[in-house]
Amino acid sequence: MGYKAKFRVWRGEGGEGKLEDFTVEVNEGEVVLDIIHRLQATQAPDLAVRWNCKAGKCGSCSMEINGKPRLGCMTRMSTFTEDETITVTPMRTFPVIKDLVTDVSFNYQKAREIPSFTPPASVKPGEYRMQQIDVERSQEFRKCIECFMCNNVCHVIRDHEENKTNFAGPRFLMRIAELDMHPYDVADRKDAAQEEHGLGYCNITKCCTEVCPEHIKITDNALIPMKERVVDRRYDPLVWLGNKIFKRSGSGSKG
Amino acid sequence: MTQTAADSPAPARRQRAQIRERTLRTDQWWRYPLVTFIIFTAFLVYATWAIFDTDFFVAPYHAPFASPCLAEAVCPEDARLFGWAPLGDWYTWPPGLLILGLPAGFRFTCYYYRKAYYRGFWLSPPACAVNEPHTKYTGESRFPLILQNVHRYFFYAAIVVGLILAYDAVKALIEKPGGVGTWVLIGNAILINLYTLSCHSCRHITAGRLNHFSKHPVRYRAWGFVSKLNAKHQELALVSMFSVMGADLYVRLVAKGVLTFAFA
Numbered sequence: 001m002g003y004k005a006k007f008r009v010w011r012g013e014g015g016e017g018k019l020e021d022f023t024v025e026v027n028e029g030e031v032v033l034d035i036i037h038r039l040q041a042t043q044a045p046d047l048a049v050r051w052n053c054k055a056g057k058c059g060s061c062s063m064e065i066n067g068k069p070r071l072g073c074m075t076r077m078s079t080f081t082e083d084e085t086i087t088v089t090p091m092r093t094f095p096v097i098k099d100l101v102t103d104v105s106f107n108y109q110k111a112r113e114i115p116s117f118t119p120p121a122s123v124k125p126g127e128y129r130m131q132q133i134d135v136e137r138s139q140e141f142r143k144c145i146e147c148f149m150c151n152n153v154c155h156v157i158r159d160h161e162e163n164k165t166n167f168a169g170p171r172f173l174m175r176i177a178e179l180d181m182h183p184y185d186v187a188d189r190k191d192a193a194q195e196e197h198g199l200g201y202c203n204i205t206k207c208c209t210e211v212c213p214e215h216i217k218i219t220d221n222a223l224i225p226m227k228e229r230v231v232d233r234r235y236d237p238l239v240w241l242g243n244k245i246f247k248r249s250g251s252g253s254k255g
Numbered sequence: 256m257t258q259t260a261a262d263s264p265a266p267a268r269r270q271r272a273q274i275r276e277r278t279l280r281t282d283q284w285w286r287y288p289l290v291t292f293i294i295f296t297a298f299l300v301y302a303t304w305a306i307f308d309t310d311f312f313v314a315p316y317h318a319p320f321a322s323p324c325l326a327e328a329v330c331p332e333d334a335r336l337f338g339w340a341p342l343g344d345w346y347t348w349p350p351g352l353l354i355l356g357l358p359a360g361f362r363f364t365c366y367y368y369r370k371a372y373y374r375g376f377w378l379s380p381p382a383c384a385v386n387e388p389h390t391k392y393t394g395e396s397r398f399p400l401i402l403q404n405v406h407r408y409f410f411y412a413a414i415v416v417g418l419i420l421a422y423d424a425v426k427a428l429i430e431k432p433g434g435v436g437t438w439v440l441i442g443n444a445i446l447i448n449l450y451t452l453s454c455h456s457c458r459h460i461t462a463g464r465l466n467h468f469s470k471h472p473v474r475y476r477a478w479g480f481v482s483k484l485n486a487k488h489q490e491l492a493l494v495s496m497f498s499v500m501g502a503d504l505y506v507r508l509v510a511k512g513v514l515t516f517a518f519a
Contacts, residue, residue: 087279093271096270096271156394194396200396200397203400220488228456231406
């Protein structure tokens with residue numbers, strides 16, 4: 001059964017804008033992105049929204065629905081009551097291009113700052129031999145669809161824009177963890193994570209995990225293990241002593 | 256005159272959406288920080304009272320907040336760990352003052368508790384997508400919060416404390432197997448030890464620091480076990496907090512003669 005829903009959608013360009021009210025038809029089985037498309041088709045033809053797959057796999061339609069970072073295509077209208085006013089705004093952490101479309105280039109810049117997979121010089125392509133249990137831990141992180149909602153919700157940069165230079169955000173700290181856990185990666189990730197990518201800024205309040213549409217345990221499986229690896233390297237005198245006595249490599253975690 | 260790029264104002268697209276509301280969330284986001292604040296404050300108040308309360312032992316029960324009792328002057332002979340009181344009779348302060356710093360430090364630096372009190376007490380942030388009130392933020396990147404990295408040392412101490420609580424429970428089981436207090440202490444010891452084992456540092460030390468699980472099958476299996484517990488770390492942290500408080504209060508009520516039924 002269809003009904004008329006009340007929507008408030010943020011409209012504007014370059015940061016300046018306001019919430020505009022709409023009343024729009026909703027049908028059974030629809031998601032918020034369907035309603036935004038209906039608004040485009042019937043009332044606001046110039047309403048800008050980024051979208052692609054409508055299946056929760058491309059990460060394009062990230063927006064904030066009733067204040068929470070969500071994928072528009074994965075937020076069912078049936079989760080709201082019929083008399084509820086639904087507020088849709090662009091992601092707050094990134095600059096607005098127009099309406100619901102944000103400029104997420106911050107994330108691509110951070111991605112470029114992380115050195116890629118670095119195998120040992122002695123191992124040639126085709127010679128990698130890994131068992132499933134050695135790689136399955138970091139395979140969880142490969143589920144990331146790069147919707148950037150974790151970086152959007154992280155208060156380190158959401159509430160403190162000045163930290164953007166020093167903090168890569170959960171998405172890319174997870175990428176560093178993924179590489180550091182890789183059996184064949186030999187690059188120094190721990191010092192870089194702490195000094196260049198701001199792992200120490202994370203106070204593990206788990207908002208990144210809460211909003212992840214792929215249900216990746218970002219905090220428990222990537223950020224905290226990476227923090228512990230950094231402790232091995234920088235803050236644990238016993239590990240330092242063990243490395244000296246047993247002549248282990250400085251990483252202390254490439255076993 | 257042609258306008259050059261340098262003369263142009265900065266591109267407008269560099270600005271975020273200017274939304275005045277602190278949050279547009281419509282759910283009860285304030286419940287988690289509020290409930291956390293109330294529960295943790297109650298725990299702190301109770302712990303402070305318990306430290307200075309002297310009725311911490313009634314044979315064979317030993318209140319967890321005062322265990323182990325290490326000072327001759329304040330510990331009844333039965334309450335000493337293996338009959339041992341290394342501090343002699345010069346120490347006359349409450350026994351809890353000597354040891355509570357270790358489990359307290361373990362919980363204070365625990366990754367779950369950090370999340371909870373950063374949200375509930377420091378409002379950093381109070382909830383996801385709710386603006387925090389602070390104008391500056393450096394997190395755990397510098398002093399004093401960089402000291403949170405000491406967590407694994409408190410974990411080592413917490414293992415010892417957990418074993419001592421298990422010893423107290425076994426001792427009570429041997430001396431009074433039918434006592435309610437015995438089973439209260441056993442339940443508490445189990446929960447405390449499960450919480451300790453579910454710690455993120457334990458997970459890391461077990462095998463999380465390794466990159467080749469296949470070369471360390473025993474450690475990998477242990478890591479798998481700890482990881483399963485770790486998924487319940489928050490629940491274990493809270494349940495064990497209530498259990499230790501409950502067990503401690505129970506023993507003190509028996510010691511004070513408030514609970515006097517036959518199988519107390």
